[in-house]
Amino acid sequence: MPRGGHKKSSLITVLIAAGVLVLVLVGVFLFLKPASDPYRTIPELDVQIYLEDAKSVRGNTYRVQGEVSELLAWSEAKGRLISLRVETQKGMEFIPILLPPEFADINVQKGQSYRIKVEVVSQGFIEAREIQKS
Secondary structure, eight states: OOSHHHHHHHHHHHHHHHHHHHHHHHHHHHHHHHHTOTTTTSOBOOHHHHHHOGGGGTTOEEEEEEEEEEEEEEETTTEEEEEEEEEETTEEEEEEEEEOGGGTTSOOOTTOEEEEEEEEOGGGOEEEEEEEEO
């Protein structure tokens, strides 16, 4: 009796094991990637709503992610004002974010990407509460 059946079952076993390994790796990647964002439980700032009426979202905490497009101003007492380029449903938008003096030790540069936990404070200004390079 030929042994061809044994070779087929070994090949099927190897293929099944490889398929299971791929599924496990994809699952690990999908579950670990969102965990890398410490602000994932905070709602994302709806930039369009903010731009239309900033006072309607004041007093709330949000997360934003984007690239620093400009370093607008700096004051020892108030901190650093940056322009953050964020992706929206309508394309790219620019929002001003104040980095208070307690973030003075962070070397923010044009072109760098950040995840920022922000609060829309009085008069609709956006102020950073936490910041992380992404």
